Amino acid sequence: xxxxxxxxxxxxxxxxxxxxxxxxxxxxxxxxxxxxxxxxxxxxxxxxxxxxxxxxxxxxxxxxxxxxxxxxxxxxxxxxxxxxxxxxxxxxxxxxxxxxxxxxxxxxxxxxxxxxxxxxxxxxxxxxxxxxxxxxxxxxxxxxxxxxxxxxxxxxxxxxxxxxxxxxxxxxxxxxxxxxxxxxxxxxxxxxxxxxxxxxxxxxxxxxxxxxxxxxxxxxxxxxxxxxxxxxxxxxxxxxxxxxxxxxxxxxxxxxxxxxxxxxxxxxxxxxxxxxxxxxxxxxxxxxxxxxxxxxxxxxxxxxxxxxxxxxxxxxxxxxxxxxxxxxxxxxxxxxxxxxxxxxxxxxxxxxxxxxxxxxxxxxxxxxxxxxxxxxxxxxxxxxxxxxxxxxxxxxxxxxxxxxxxxxxxxxxxxxxxxxxxxxxxxxxxxxxxxxxxxxxxxxxxxxxxx
Amino acid sequence: xxxxxxxxxxxxxxxxxxxxxxxxxxxxxxxxxxxxxxxxxxxxxxxxxxxxxxxxxxxxxxxxxxxxxxxxxxxxxxxxxxxxxxxxxxxxxxxxx
Numbered sequence: 001x002x003x004x005x006x007x008x009x010x011x012x013x014x015x016x017x018x019x020x021x022x023x024x025x026x027x028x029x030x031x032x033x034x035x036x037x038x039x040x041x042x043x044x045x046x047x048x049x050x051x052x053x054x055x056x057x058x059x060x061x062x063x064x065x066x067x068x069x070x071x072x073x074x075x076x077x078x079x080x081x082x083x084x085x086x087x088x089x090x091x092x093x094x095x096x097x098x099x100x101x102x103x104x105x106x107x108x109x110x111x112x113x114x115x116x117x118x119x120x121x122x123x124x125x126x127x128x129x130x131x132x133x134x135x136x137x138x139x140x141x142x143x144x145x146x147x148x149x150x151x152x153x154x155x156x157x158x159x160x161x162x163x164x165x166x167x168x169x170x171x172x173x174x175x176x177x178x179x180x181x182x183x184x185x186x187x188x189x190x191x192x193x194x195x196x197x198x199x200x201x202x203x204x205x206x207x208x209x210x211x212x213x214x215x216x217x218x219x220x221x222x223x224x225x226x227x228x229x230x231x232x233x234x235x236x237x238x239x240x241x242x243x244x245x246x247x248x249x250x251x252x253x254x255x256x257x258x259x260x261x262x263x264x265x266x267x268x269x270x271x272x273x274x275x276x277x278x279x280x281x282x283x284x285x286x287x288x289x290x291x292x293x294x295x296x297x298x299x300x301x302x303x304x305x306x307x308x309x310x311x312x313x314x315x316x317x318x319x320x321x322x323x324x325x326x327x328x329x330x331x332x333x334x335x336x337x338x339x340x341x342x343x344x345x346x347x348x349x350x351x352x353x354x355x356x357x358x359x360x361x362x363x364x365x366x367x368x369x370x371x372x373x374x375x376x377x378x379x380x381x382x383x384x385x386x387x388x389x390x391x392x393x394x395x396x397x398x399x400x401x402x403x404x405x406x407x408x409x410x411x412x413x414x415x416x417x418x419x420x421x422x423x424x425x426x427x428x429x430x431x432x433x434x435x436x437x438x439x440x441x442x443x444x445x446x447x448x449x450x451x
Numbered sequence: 452x453x454x455x456x457x458x459x460x461x462x463x464x465x466x467x468x469x470x471x472x473x474x475x476x477x478x479x480x481x482x483x484x485x486x487x488x489x490x491x492x493x494x495x496x497x498x499x500x501x502x503x504x505x506x507x508x509x510x511x512x513x514x515x516x517x518x519x520x521x522x523x524x525x526x527x528x529x530x531x532x533x534x535x536x537x538x539x540x541x542x543x544x545x546x547x548x
Contacts, residue, residue: 091526317530352501408505
């Protein structure tokens with residue numbers, strides 16, 4: 001074998017290597033299966049492993065990928081990490097999953113997450129938390145923690161996640177991998193277990209920015225089965241390697257005024273310096289203080305959760321409502337309250353109006369700058385148990401990603417170094433449907449960091 | 452602070468059976484979250500309309516000509532706990548007087 005550890009290769013390398021017949025599809029898949037056997041016991045990234053490789057002809061032929069367990073996969077256990085769906089085998093598959101499958105990739109397993117995607121640590125999973133590969137006493141982040149940890153430990157070549165506010169970017173940041181949250185509507189939500197329907201955005205978690213661009217292109221596009229999916233042109237990514245000399249990158253002042261760990265701040269400031277060296281123009285901008293987006297997000301998310309989870313009655317599929325865990329009950333209850341007669345205007349309508357304020361705020365900012373840069377998370381991976389007993393844990397963790405999620409904007413988190421041995425993530429946020437621009441910025445920064 | 456009676460009522464609306472211990476905890480976390488979101492009270496939002504859809508879609512229609520994929524009977528019933536005469540069996544929704 002040419003590679004000492006074949007499982008380590010990136011998607012881009014895998015595509016090229018398979019084409020040049022440097023190794024076989026079976027060898028790559030087995031290498032990842034071996035890693036799962038060795039590491040999953042302690043990491044708990046996978047809830048289900050699918051060891052029988054299936055591969056169609058296509059650009060990703062035979063390349064092993066992992067899928068968050070809230071994507072319906074026909075005939076394959078899909079639990080959303082909740083005991084309500086402990087034995088649910090969906091009768092159909094999510095569109096985004098089918099698109100990756102028809103590009104040839106081979107499903108290697110379904111990954112752990114916060115139950116129903118409620119959380120930022122995978123600790124609300126009914127099947128145990130996912131541990132951080134850099135330190136097993138810490139969280140992998142969430143809600144797509146299993147997907148991020150699986151990519152970080154080479155148990156798959158790439159993974160699919162979903163983000164409602166931070167659920168791709170934050171675990172990617174904590175596990176030292178790349179996570180792209182596409183524009184709302186860019187990727188079909190059909191067949192993905194609904195959480196917050198007005199912000200849910202499926203997207204890739206990968207080893208490199210170029211990998212993220214490839215998976216993003218393959219999973220995007222209009223879907224007649226999701227009325228909110230977009231007909232917007234899918235970018236060809238021809239500019240990916242063009243650099244950032246023409247770009248104006250904004251530093252949102254208020255995002256740096258919140259409590260951010262010193263090690264995180266330092267690494268992100270270094271990333272900003274690198275952008276300057278690469279020729280980008282860095283300018284300070286002012287943004288609506290992030291505390292407001294926490295308030296808006298809490299109301300909107302809980303309201304939509306209570307509505308979406310109302311369908312789980314244990315009649316047509318799954319177990320009855322007594323199987324909901326504490327966090328789901330907490331969120332259903334708050335959402336039921338904020339949507340109930342007499343409180344609807346006071347909470348839900350008000351939150352939707354502040355959401356307009358957030359959208360307008362970004363529109364103003366993106367007249368001044370092309371992209372925004374900020375830390376993805378205020379901290380590195382936190383110790384397991386940190387989420388306990390706080391009704392607002394997830395929201396406070398996701399303080400730097402909530403506004404962009406509420407506005408439907410795309411964002412990417414890439415690793416920008418270590419702080420005391422743990423990965424730090426830096427994020428770039430852009431206007432609606434600006435994935436090509438975001439990826440171009442991220443590609444330039446990734447290259448500068450690794451050199 | 453939300454009262455325990457209110458918490459119990461909301462639990463019923465949400466079709467959740469909750470123990471007294473759970474209700475006490477939920478009362479507390481519900482109040483904590485509502486306290487937090489009162490932060491929005493300080494903003495003047497009178498000039499703004501509500502945003503529910505960020506990509507600007509309003510009503511989305513499709514042609515009525517093509518049948519969308521539907522599940523076979525077998526697939527639709529595959530995950531049901533109880534099936535009777537090719538139908539889902541449920542408990543009584545309305546009780547007789």
